[in-house]
Amino acid sequence: MSEPVVFDIEMRVPFRGIARRTGVLFEGPAGWAEWSPFPEYGDLEAADWLRAAREVAKIGHPAPARDLVEVNGIVPALEPAAAARRAVESGCRTIKIKVAGLDQSLDDDVARVGAVRAALPEARLRVDANGGWSRQQARVAIGELAPLGLEYVEQPSPDVEDLAWLRGLDLGVAIAADESIRRADDPMRVKAAGAADVAILKVQPLGGARRCLRLAEELGMPVVVSSAVETSVGLAAGVALAAALPDLPFACGLETRRLLATDVTANPLNPVDGVLRVGAVTVDPDLLAACRADGEVTRFWLERWDRVSRIVGADR
Numbered sequence: 007m008s009e010p011v012v013f014d015i016e017m018r019v020p021f022r023g024i025a026r027r028t029g030v031l032f033e034g035p036a037g038w039a040e041w042s043p044f045p046e047y048g049d050l051e052a053a054d055w056l057r058a059a060r061e062v063a064k065i066g067h068p069a070p071a072r073d074l075v076e077v078n079g080i081v082p083a084l085e086p087a088a089a090a091r092r093a094v095e096s097g098c099r100t101i102k103i104k105v106a107g108l109d110q111s112l113d114d115d116v117a118r119v120g121a122v123r124a125a126l127p128e129a130r131l132r133v134d135a136n137g138g139w140s141r142q143q144a145r146v147a148i149g150e151l152a153p154l155g156l157e158y159v160e161q162p163s164p165d166v167e168d169l170a171w172l173r174g175l176d177l178g179v180a181i182a183a184d185e186s187i188r189r190a191d192d193p194m195r196v197k198a199a200g201a202a203d204v205a206i207l208k209v210q211p212l213g214g215a216r217r218c219l220r221l222a223e224e225l226g227m228p229v230v231v232s233s234a235v236e237t238s239v240g241l242a243a244g245v246a247l248a249a250a251l252p253d254l255p256f257a258c259g260l261e262t263r264r265l266l267a268t269d270v271t272a273n274p275l276n277p278v279d280g281v282l283r284v285g286a287v288t289v290d291p292d293l294l295a296a297c298r299a300d301g302e303v304t305r306f307w308l309e310r311w312d313r314v315s316r317i318v319g320a321d322r
C-alpha cells in the first residue's frame with residue numbers, strides 16, 4: 007500500500023455547506039482508492055469508509071454487468087434561476103434537487119423545483135430533503151411539490167418511522183431512504199418497517215461495493231447508487247457498484263464531479279448526455295501533486311488515518 011496522499015480541492019459549487027473537499031488517496035495492488043469521510047464524522051463511522059477504500063485498493067471493483075450508467079444532474083439549494091441553469095448544464099434527463107435546507111422555506115423549495123421543471127419539462131425530477139422536515143412538514147411539502155412531477159422524495163424526515171408513516175399516506179410520490187440506510191445501526195429496518203420504495207446506497211459509508219451488493223439483495227427494492235462528492239477516484243467505486251448491480255431501474259446520483267474545481271485524473275468522471283462510461287480511472291501524478299493539502303489539513307487527515315486504521319485493523 008502506498009503512503010496516503012492528502013488532497014484538498016475547492017468546490018466550484020458549495021454543497022452541504024462546504025467550500026472545500028478534503029480526504030486521502032492511496033494506491034494498492036488493485037489501484038487507487040479514496041478515503042474521504044466528512045470531517046465532522048466520528049472515527050467509528052469513518053472506519054466503514056476506510057474498509058470501502060481498502061477493498062478498492064486491495065481487490066478492486068466488482069465485475070461490471072453493464073458499461074454505461076445513467077446519472078441524475080445534482081442541483082444544490084441555489085436561487086431558482088441558478089438552479090435551472092445548473093440542471094440544464096448537467097445535460098442529464100433526471101435531476102435531483104436539494105430541498106428543506108436550514109435557511110430555506112417551503113416557498114423557496116417550490117420556487118427552485120418549479121424553475122427546474124419550467125426549464126426541463128420532460129425531465130424526471132427527484133428531491134432530497136436530507137431528513138430536514140418533520141413528518142407533518144414533509145406531508146405538506148410533498149403535497150405542494152408533487153404537482154411539479156416527482157419520481158421520488160429522498161429522506162424527507164429523519165427517522166425510519168417517519169418514512170413509513172409518510173409512505174402509508176399514499177401521497178402519490180415514492181419514498182427513498184438514504185440516511186436511514188447509510189447512518190443506521192441496522193439498514194434492514196427500512197425494509198422491516200416498509201419505510202421506502204427505493205434504497206439509496208453509497209459505497210464509502212456502507213463499507214464497500216461488495217457489502218452494498220449484498221445489502222441490495224437483502225433489501226429487495228430498487229437501488230440508486232449515490233456519491234459522497236468524491237474525486238473521480240472515489241466516484242469510480244460508485245460507478246462500479248452501479249455497473250455491478252443486477253438491476254438498475256433509476257438514474258444514479260453520480261454527477262457530483264463537476265461540483266469540484268479540479269480533479270486528480272485527466273479523464274474526470276463527468277457524464278456525457280447524462281451517461282457515465284464504466285472503466286478505470288488513471289491518476290495523473292502532476293494533477294495529484296497540484297491537489298496536495300497544506301500542513302494543517304494534512305496533519306488532521308494523517309492523524310485521523312492513523313486512529314481509524316487502528317480501528318479497522320492490520321493491513322494484510
Ligand SMILES: O=C(O)CCC(=O)c1ccccc1C(=O)O
Binds near residue numbers: 232234
Ligand atoms: O445523489 C446525488 O445526486 C449526489 C450526492 C448527494 O446528494 C450527497 C452527497 C454527499 C452527501 C450526501 C448526499 C445525499 O444524497 O444526501
Ligand SMILES: [Mg+2]
Binds near residue numbers: 161206
Ligand atoms: Mg440523500
